[in-house]
Amino acid sequence: MISAKYVNRDLSWLEFNRRVLEEAQDPETPLLERVKFLSIVSSNLDEFMSVRVAGILDQIRLGYNKKDFTGYTPSGLLKRLMKRTSKAVTDQYRTYRELIRSLSKEGIVFTSFDELNSTQQKAMQVYFDEIVFPVLTPMAVDQSRPFPLVHTNELYLAVVLQRRLEGAEGWQEPDQEPFFAVVQVPSILPRYIQVPNRMNSKKQEFIRLEDLIKVHIDMLFSGYIPVAVHGFRTTRNADLTLNEEGAEDLLEEIEKELRRRRWGVPVRLEIESGMHPYALQLLQEEFEIMEHVFTIDGPIDLSFLMKFAVSLQNVDHLRFPKLDPVYPEELADADDLFSVLRTKDVLMYHPYESFDAVNDFICQAADDPDVLAIKMTLYRVSGNSVLVQALARAAESGKQVTVVVELKARFDEERNIAWARQLEKAGCHVVYGLVGLKTHAKITLVVRREQSMLRRYVHVGTGNYNENTAKLYTDAGLFTSNPVIGEDASILFNEVTGYSAPHDWQAFGVAPTELKDKLISKIEREMKWAAEGKEAHIIAQVNSLSNQEMIDQLYAASQIGVRIDLIVRGVCCLRPGVPGLSENIRVISIVDRFLEHSRIIYFKNGGEEEVYLSSADWMTRNLTRRIELMCPVFDKALCKSLIQMLHLKLRDNAKARELQLNGTYMRVRQENQPCRSQFEAMHIEAWKAVPVRV
Missing domain, CATH: 3.30.870.10 (Endonuclease Chain A)
Structure with missing residues (x-):
């Protein structure tokens, strides 16, 4: 019996992703913002399948059939999830087609190779020859060449081939089994290519990378005739399985798990509409997926639309008006942030107020000769982070710098490993948290010598120390030199980095x-x-x-x-x-x-x-x-x-x-x-x- 008291977590998540899809469908939302929302729907669903659905499938494989507190068994929940997900994908691609039509009316067009004029086709031929062809690798599948590793959430082409009869124009004998190969659509190249403008036209025309490869697929298989070329993508179980207690080096253990993630059990297969039945049979047998196959009526994986929407030039009328975050008023005229924070607490609310104040706080602490120590938690950090550079600079100048880096931040593990190594190289004390626990707290502690005493300055927030997401997420942050909060902050870091027993917190x-x-x-x-x-x-x-x-x-x-x-x-x-x-x-x-x-x-x-x-x-x-x-x-x-x-x-x-x-x-x-x-x-x-x- 389904509970009347509780809503199931995963069904609730699908409702959330539907609300995101509604934003992509809302005509009151600027067109390119709608395109970005549609991209988010796709990315969200990828993570949901690779983590939540993958976990449910693991339970079913292990024979677990107990009901959760919302009244669902794993098998019963999976059926409900797949039914709703299938409907959501149909709605997603219907929305995609509507947005493509709207973009076309604005002079932003996705086209096919055949629709290009001769000048444009020649330009695309040159692009393929010089940029695309050198990085393509056709991978045949036969008795001597096993099925290649198909990476999770990467786009591939399934190619069905027939041998050209020697000395004739015909194909191989019709009863002979076709040949099969796989070609990865290079993820290092953009999924969309801008085509040179037509004469006297202001339209911006684009062709998708996979469509360009399809047109030239015969160049990869001389002596064979492509019978069918269709895209496919598989999503694998992405949850890390760590034995933290048995791991001598957590960083090395996570690096091993990241490599194993590439071999995770497939949980979803997406195929392009009209896929050749021979190709589909091979894919289903290889990935052992019979049920969770989604036939996509459009380009597989719409997450590329985010970069596409951001990259378009001279179309700001199709976006939200630009927001310029203001610098917190209380700190705006202060050459010395510490002098302000000694007298008052300061609240910030991003993205309406600028994250630059946090960067300035850490940078000033790094460069201030009276600052003795900086302690900080890092969960998800932006690329080229000002904060990481400041922490490294502080350590190199002799300050005690302790950074708790959470290596297990899902899908940011590799980036955090890189930051950890950079900080260690600079002389920071890098700690990877406690066994079995992710460190998700967002806090910075600065210890400063002032006259005959030490004063603690603290920043605590609801969001990550990431200057990029601080422009996109609503988050609050507090600067304070309150001694009670400062004492609790010191004890918290001691618990995470040392052997301190649980504390009777004054404030936290x-x-x-x-x-x-x-x-x-x-x-x-x-x-x-x-x-x-x-x-x-x-x-x-x-x-x-x-x-x-x-x-x-x-x-x-x-x-x-x-x-x-x-x-x-x-x-x-x-x-x-x-x-x-x-x-x-x-x-x-x-x-x-x-x-x-x-x-x-x-x-x-x-x-x-x-x-x-x-x-x-x-x-x-x-x-x-x-x-x-x-x-x-x-x-x-x-x-x-x-x-x-x-x-x-x-x-x-x-x-x-x-x-x-x-x-x-x-x-x-x-x-x-x-x-x-x-x-x-x-x-x-x-x-x-x-x-x-x-």
Whole structure:
């Protein structure tokens, strides 16, 4: 029996990806932004298949048939997921065709080789001969040459061939089995190639790389005639299986697992519409996939559309207006950031406020002779990171620099290994966290000598130290020199890098030891206020909510009269509006220009309001298997700013969808004045409770 109390996590995720697809379908969204949303739908689904669906298939292979707390067995859930995924892919490609037609009306055209004029065809022939052909490798499959390694999520061409009869123009005998080969579409080359303009035409024309290869495929197989050429792609299980306790060197163990990931069990096969039955049979036999085969009516893997949309020139009218983040007012005129932070805490909210302030904080610490130590966690870092360069510079100048690098950040493992080695080479103490736990907390500690004392400066945030994603994600960050927070920060780093026992935190809530208990105790406190007849209110913004114990605690609070507003971008297993259970709970999801990534928790607390910034979502993995951090915001004005931001999101009636009793989402109706929270927040005075200079 399917639970009436909970929404299944994976079905909820598919609902989230549908909301992203709705943004690609929304005619009110600028055209190239719609194209980017469609790319995100594709990338999201790749990760879902390679991690979540792969995990369910592992359970089925092991014979696991117990129901989860939402009432699904692995096999029952898989059937439901595949049915919905198939429908979603159909909707995705219908949207793709609509966007292609819209792009064409704007003079941006994907064309075929046959539709090009002779001058354009000649240019594409030269491009193929000089750029594409040298990197192509035809790989025959026969008795002497086994099936080649097919990399996960890479595009390939399946080529069915017949031998040309010697001395004649015909083919081989019709009853002879055809020949088969595989050609990888080079991922080092762009998936789209701009064609030279036609005379007196302003159209921008493009041809897809795989289509250009298909036209010239006979150049790879002299003496054979291509009968059919169709694209295919396989998705493999991408979860790392690490034996951390038995690994002498975690970095080397992860490098080995990354190599093994290439051989992960296939979980999905995508084939181009019209694929030759002989080719399909060979692929299914090789990958041992009979059921999870998706026939794609269009180009396989639409994730290339992101780079395409970004790269187009002279079409800014098809994009969102450019946002120029402002430098935090409190720090704008300060030559010495430390002098400001000695007197006040400073709140930042990205992307409306610039991440440059974080870079400047670390760079100033690196170059300040009075700074003795810098300690920092790194989970996902941008390429050419200013922060990494500053940390290296600080270590080379003799400062004590400790960096906790999370090597197990999914799909960023190789990049983080490179950063770790660069930092170690510069003299930083690089720590890979604790065995069995990912370090997901986002915190920096700077220890500075000031007169006869040492002072700690702390930055704690809800997002990664990544200057690129800080332009695309909504995240909050806090600068403070509060001694209580500083002491907790020191102890946290000591726990991660040394053998310190779990601590009785003064300010922090830290997972996996006591963050969940701390959250539950604060929910229970709101229940106490409600029982006394006082207003009780909880607002929580997280990316995902799937931990059963947290959900049950929220249900209990709702039943006793606590008003609960949840802003959950992605997965939400809580079911609002159940009579007698969750009538006082409202759940919304905002999907808009920026990825909602903040984790902000608010408790009414009988009028003594409390606000916390956190790195943790309310998922079992965050609360029990990761090092996570929740930090209070003590400054009342900054608390007010965050509360105003939360209420701004709760008023959103343009891009907010509300979770319904049946697990689906409906757009919030514009009954009052229209409110698009992300666009409103670009006007800093709409949420910031401290004076803002015009």
